[in-house]
Amino acid sequence: MLxxxxxxxxxxxxxxxxxxxxxxxxxxxxxxxxxxxxRAVPAPPPRAPLTTYVxxxxxxxxRIAMCSGASVTELAQLNRVSDPNLVLSGARLRxxxxxxxxxxxxxxxxxxxADAPQAxxxxxxxxxxxxxxxxxxxxxxxxxxxxxxxxxxxxxxxPFSGDKEAVRILARCHLVAGMAAAGLDRRDRAIEEFRxxxxxxxxxxxxxxxxxxxxLDLASAxxxxx
Numbered sequence: 001m002l003x004x005x006x007x008x009x010x011x012x013x014x015x016x017x018x019x020x021x022x023x024x025x026x027x028x029x030x031x032x033x034x035x036x037x038x039r040a041v042p043a044p045p046p047r048a049p050l051t052t053y054v055x056x057x058x059x060x061x062x063r064i065a066m067c068s069g070a071s072v073t074e075l076a077q078l079n080r081v082s083d084p085n086l087v088l089s090g091a092r093l094r095x096x097x098x099x100x101x102x103x104x105x106x107x108x109x110x111x112x113x114a115d116a117p118q119a120x121x122x123x124x125x126x127x128x129x130x131x132x133x134x135x136x137x138x139x140x141x142x143x144x145x146x147x148x149x150x151x152x153x154x155x156x157x158x159p160f161s162g163d164k165e166a167v168r169i170l171a172r173c174h175l176v177a178g179m180a181a182a183g184l185d186r187r188d189r190a191i192e193e194f195r196x197x198x199x200x201x202x203x204x205x206x207x208x209x210x211x212x213x214x215x216l217d218l219a220s221a222x223x224x225x226x
Contacts, residue, residue, distance in 0.1 A: 057196040130150070131173050174194070
C-alpha cells in the first residue's frame with residue numbers, strides 16, 4: 001500500500017509538471033494543424049514610361065508595334081483603339097519611350113525637305129512588286145490578301161517621303177488598299193486610304209469605266225474639298 005501510494009504521489013507530481021508545461025496529463029497535446037501556405041504573388045513589372053507618337057500616312061498599328069517594342073494588343077488597349085485595323089493619320093498614340101518609330105512627316109511630296117532620305121532602288125523594286133501583287137489579288141476578289149500586300153508596300157516605302165518615285169508608288173499602294181478595304185466593307189478605312197493616296201499624288205485618278213460605283217463614291221468622299 002505504501003508503494004502504491006508513493007507511486008500515485010509521483011504520478012500526481014508528474015501530471016502537475018506536465019500541466020504546468022501546457023500539456024495534457026494523459027498524452028502530449030497534438031500539434032495544431034498548419035493551413036496551406038499562401039504563395040507570394042510577385043508584383044507586376046513597372047510599366048515603361050510613355051510618350052506621344054503622331055500617326056503618319058501609311059502607318060498601321062502593326063508597324064507602330066514593331067518599332068515601339070509593344071504588341072498590337074497592348075497599343076490598342078493603351079490607346080482605346082476599338083479597331084486595330086484602322087489607325088487614322090494625325091492621331092496621337094501613347095507609345096513606350098525610346099521607340100524607333102520615325103516622327104511625323106508631311107503628306108504632300110512637294111513639302112518634303114530636300115535632305116529627306118531617298119529610297120534605295122531595291123526598296124522601290126520590292127514595293128512595286130508588292131503593289132502589283134496587291135492589284136492582282138484585288139482583281140481576283142481576294143480583298144484580305146490585297147490589303148495585306150498593299151500594307152507591306154506602304155511599310156516598305158513609308159520612311160522615304162522625299163523620294164518622288166517612292167511617293168508615286170506609295171500613293172498607288174494606298175489606292176489599292178482603299179479598294180481592298182471597300183471590298184471588306186471597311187468604309188472608314190477605305191476613305192482614309194484614298195485620302196492618303198490623293199494627298200501623296202493629287203493627280204491620281206480612278207477610271208470610272210473600270211471602277212465600281214461604290215468605290216467611286218468612297219474615293220469622292222476622300223477627295224479634298226475645292
